[in-house]
Amino acid sequence: xxxxxxxxxxxxxxxxxxxxxxxxxxxxxxxxxxxxxxxxxxxxxxxxxxxxxxxxxxxxxxxxxxxxxxxxxxxxxxxxxxxxxxxxxxxxxxxxxxxxxxxxxxxxxxxxxxxxxxxxxxxxxxxxxxxxxxxxxxxxxxxxxxxxxxxxxxxxxxxxxxxxxxxxxxxxxxxxxxxxxxxxxxxxxxxxxxxxxxxxxxxxxxxxxxxxxxxxxxxxxxxxxxxxxxxxxxxxxxxxxxxxxxxxxxxxxxxxxxxxxxxxxxxxxxxxxxxxxxxxxxxxxxxxxxxxxxxxxxxxxxxxxxxxxxxxxxxxxxxxxxxxxxxxxxxxxxxxxxxxxxxxxxxxxxxxxxxxxxxxxxxxxxxxxxxxxxxxxxxxxxxxxxxxxxxxxxxxxxxxxxxxxxxxxxxxxxxxxxxxxxxxxxxxxxxxxxxxxxxxxxxxxxxxxxxxxxxxxxx
Numbered sequence: 001x002x003x004x005x006x007x008x009x010x011x012x013x014x015x016x017x018x019x020x021x022x023x024x025x026x027x028x029x030x031x032x033x034x035x036x037x038x039x040x041x042x043x044x045x046x047x048x049x050x051x052x053x054x055x056x057x058x059x060x061x062x063x064x065x066x067x068x069x070x071x072x073x074x075x076x077x078x079x080x081x082x083x084x085x086x087x088x089x090x091x092x093x094x095x096x097x098x099x100x101x102x103x104x105x106x107x108x109x110x111x112x113x114x115x116x117x118x119x120x121x122x123x124x125x126x127x128x129x130x131x132x133x134x135x136x137x138x139x140x141x142x143x144x145x146x147x148x149x150x151x152x153x154x155x156x157x158x159x160x161x162x163x164x165x166x167x168x169x170x171x172x173x174x175x176x177x178x179x180x181x182x183x184x185x186x187x188x189x190x191x192x193x194x195x196x197x198x199x200x201x202x203x204x205x206x207x208x209x210x211x212x213x214x215x216x217x218x219x220x221x222x223x224x225x226x227x228x229x230x231x232x233x234x235x236x237x238x239x240x241x242x243x244x245x246x247x248x249x250x251x252x253x254x255x256x257x258x259x260x261x262x263x264x265x266x267x268x269x270x271x272x273x274x275x276x277x278x279x280x281x282x283x284x285x286x287x288x289x290x291x292x293x294x295x296x297x298x299x300x301x302x303x304x305x306x307x308x309x310x311x312x313x314x315x316x317x318x319x320x321x322x323x324x325x326x327x328x329x330x331x332x333x334x335x336x337x338x339x340x341x342x343x344x345x346x347x348x349x350x351x352x353x354x355x356x357x358x359x360x361x362x363x364x365x366x367x368x369x370x371x372x373x374x375x376x377x378x379x380x381x382x383x384x385x386x387x388x389x390x391x392x393x394x395x396x397x398x399x400x401x402x403x404x405x406x407x408x409x410x411x412x413x414x415x416x417x418x419x420x421x422x423x424x425x426x427x428x429x430x431x432x433x434x435x436x437x438x439x440x441x442x443x444x445x446x447x448x449x450x451x452x453x454x455x456x457x458x459x
Contacts, residue, residue: 004043004086007064011046011088014056018047018094029089032076033136034423035337036387039082042069045089051169051177051208057090058175058206061452069454070202072112072144075136077340078415079422080148080201084456090206092143098122099209105183106214107166112143112207119212129217131158134417135328143207149199151417153250153324156375157283158215160417162198167211170197173204173448181211196443201419202454204447218249218283220290223317226301226308227274231255233304234276235351238374240300241280242347246293251375252279255354258327258369258382265330270323271307276354278306278374279324281317327371328382335367335384339396343407344416347377356406357381363402364395378416404430420458428458 011019020026021044030041043066048054061068067087074081083089096113103126108119117137120130133152134140140150146168151160167181180193197205228234234253241248254262254277263270270277280297282290294310301308311317331338345353354370357379361368372379381403385392404414404427414420414427429437440459444451 003064004066007060007066007088008044010060011044011057014053014060015046015048018049020045026089029071029074029091030083032074032079032081034077034079034082034421035339036393037079037082037423039079039084039422040086042083042089043086045091047091047094049094051171054090054171054206054208055175055177057088058171058173058452061088062175062450065450065452067452067455068206070143070147070206072141072147073115073136073139075134075140076144076148076419076421077342078148078419078424080419080457081144081454082422084422092141092207095208096141101126101128101214102183103128106216107183108212108214110142110210110212112141112146112210114142116140116142116145123214124217127217128214130164130212130214132161132164142210142212146198146207146210147200147202148419149417151373151376151378153252153373155373155378155417156251157247157249162194164213165194165198165210166213168194168197168207169209170205170207173450173453178205183211199419201421201457203444203457204453206453216285219285220287221249221281221283221317222290222294223282223311223320224278224280224294224297224301224308225320225323226278226280226306227271228276228278228304228306229274231276231351231354233306234278234374235354236304237278237300237306238350239348240303241297242375244296244300246282246296248280248375249283250279250281251373252324253277253350253354253370253372253374254279254324254327255358255370257367258331258371261330261334261369262323262326265333266322266326268319268323277323279320324371327369331369331382331384336386336388337384339383339385339400340418341381341383341400341403342378342415342418343381343403343412344376344378345407345410345412347375349410349412350374350377350379352410353377353379353406353412357403360399360402360406364399366392366395366399368399373416376416377412422457425458
């Protein structure tokens, strides 16, 4: 009997009916949400319910030399959970309990399979919030977002996932259980372990419990939708809002291509002749402060010849947000596949990045729609292709390369929040250099000398 069969027999004894081995069931775990990226079909998919079960799976993997691929909801768009070799996918979707919300210490202890939006909803019952809100917030899990250090629309004001991880329990690649951190606001004992594990893309440990910081939910909000005849004017508004020391909760941008697609999809009277749209939301505890900041923003928009509307109530606010949320489904109607890119530049360079993307689109005759978190310089060019067209696939690779080169030329980064995984692995040398790769390999090897946890990712 070969080692894979022996390995699966041990997994079956441990998990009973929480192990999938039929190819018709496991094949869907060979990919994530990255268009056109498919890996190896796993030999099995495990659904542990406890730290001890995760630990046993790691022991089996070590004994039989079988790779393990941790997985949340599979919403990654970089190939993070996609198997590169025959191995076992470890799905954390059944470890989905909120173990504690401590309103006095403003913390939440959760299992990795908890959905991000569900945690935020439960925290709201205590007047608290969990700010990280990636685009897949309604289905993405805490474990996956911690592994990717996910950001989201509120990153400008509230930061990203790494800013909220206070501690963790995980199973190391040697099958030992490691716990660090706690509810103390200040804690500088030893290394900054969160820095090792948050954003590690599941390559150096399997998270089983995560302690998160919560913050008070704002009482007041004010939402603007502003449109402009030029990208330059939209960029000036972004810069001048920050220069006025106003930090919106969200500051989103959509280009003309996206505006037209959304209007065609929703029919909500968006001005399709405009070159750029900004969605701006202020929030806070003081109504007077919100009103003062709103007045300043209105003056800035007017100064740069923008038109704007302000939501009068929650219903109108949702209507304004509908335009931003509809970007991807609106674009998905236009071509069989939408490839979502992710780069970030200093926010003072965002207009140059947007103009550069438009030039790349014209050069290769591939439609590219761009939305982005304008306040923090993170942009998402969405490249529309037909995977059945060989020319589209050939041009896609060139387009991706030039978008990365453009971001780096503006002192930016190859990924702001989607991670490296498989899709961005070939570009990482351009940003980190040989020494950076060497350091990352040293870290990986020190934790996982047998290379069994999510191998061939990042480095």
